[in-house]
Amino acid sequence: MFSFYNYVLCCLFMLFFSSSLYISMYCFLPDFKLSNAYNINLTCTKAASIISSRSMDFPSTQFVPSRTMGTYEPIHQIGMWGENFKSIDSPNISPSMIVDVANKLENESETTSHELLAPSGKYDQDASKPLDKIQRRLAQNREAARKSRLRKKTYVQQLENSRLKLIQLEQELERARQQGLYAGGALEVGHLGISGAVNTGIAAFEMGYERWMEEQNKLICELRSALNAQTSDIELRILVESGMSHYLELFRMKSGVAKADVFYVMSGTWKTSAERFFSWIGGFRPSELLKVLVPQIDPLTDHQILEVCNLKQSCQQAEDALSQGMEKLQETVSATLASGQMGQGTYLPQVAIAMEKLEALVNFVNQADHLRKETLQQMSYILTTRQAARGLLALGEYIQRLQALSTVWANRPREPA
């Protein structure tokens, strides 16, 4: 099979040959630079030697016959060279080397190529036409490769900058936390205009949540090893109780910060992005929780299946009721704000009334958390100790998976701007 590599080898040899020919033909021209000719010869020779020494190592590539041109189109393959080289992972072969050689050829023959190749003559006229095309394509590919390298460089630089910024921000945050208080304007954070008390509440919650998460991960590990090691029911019971009270602790914390800033709880800022995607009134949906848990705690007795079924149904009904209540709240606030003539720029009465109505949001968030708490507790009544342990483990790991998803999503490769 006539390999592509050998074809390029032939092309370069032809170039070498033809340029040598032209040099000898035109050395009588007054403006002919002998040094250029010498350089061209040098680089051609270099190219030839490099290629011949590498031709043994390089595996043959597929030829793609081009119907449009009626000739073989090896040029498209050049882009793939890079990939081939990378995948081979061979230290000997360097695509940049050959590109560099080709570059040198191009640069040094630029001034003289016209004089050398343009004149028709009887010498290799048919050979020069495809050669021109090849050279043009080579140049285009080189340009594309150069641009791609530049883009990559820019992207990496942007990443490095973002990393530095992140480290800076984290340090600032740590310093502020150690001071213990976000005083009014002492910190230029996004919560402009919020009173010091609110910021303290939020700061305290975020610190608490970080500790809570660490403790949670520890509990998950303990549950995992306990279940794998076939520990006694009594020891499992202790772990289950810890797990349950740990969740209760979280609901307590949330209730505290909801009083300070209910919108903070609604936004779920302290959670990862994937967790926020599933957020319902400031936390996970109880019915979603059941959907994740139940398949993990098979087998269930018939009685348990019935109870779980009833719980699922009541949960769903309660969720619907709260969801519709929330919708009504939105409608009410919106209608209040939109009431009266608009366009005069005076709206304090509307805003004041809307404020009153908005206070109901705290109740809704509390109700939603209450529903979550009740769902967990009811499940703990229905299940055996071992089942409850498996359930808690499943729930913990589900959240860990959501967090992993958030991280992977944030680090996914993107086209640099």
Place this chain on the structure above:
Amino acid sequence: MDKVMRLASENGLVLFSKSSCCLCYAVKILFQEIRVTPTVHELDQDPEGREMESALSRLGYSPPVPAVFIGGKLVGSTNEVMSLHLSGGLIPLLKPNHSMLN
């Protein structure tokens, strides 16, 4: 308080509410979902609404509405109704009062 207790005993399922209260609306929806029809008293539409509201708040719930009475006895506010429903106790409690089950 008398009026409140009187109204509460008149029907099997009584809900004290306010037409503007969205949490009350949520409780109404819940009853709808389980196919029961409560007797609803809107305090903001009652001439003695203010007194009834203060009477209800004396029962210890804040906000005073929604307040649910079943069989004349106080069940509680949204919290209590939700807990009762999730534990499966709400419907059995309503059953003796057949008249309001659809």
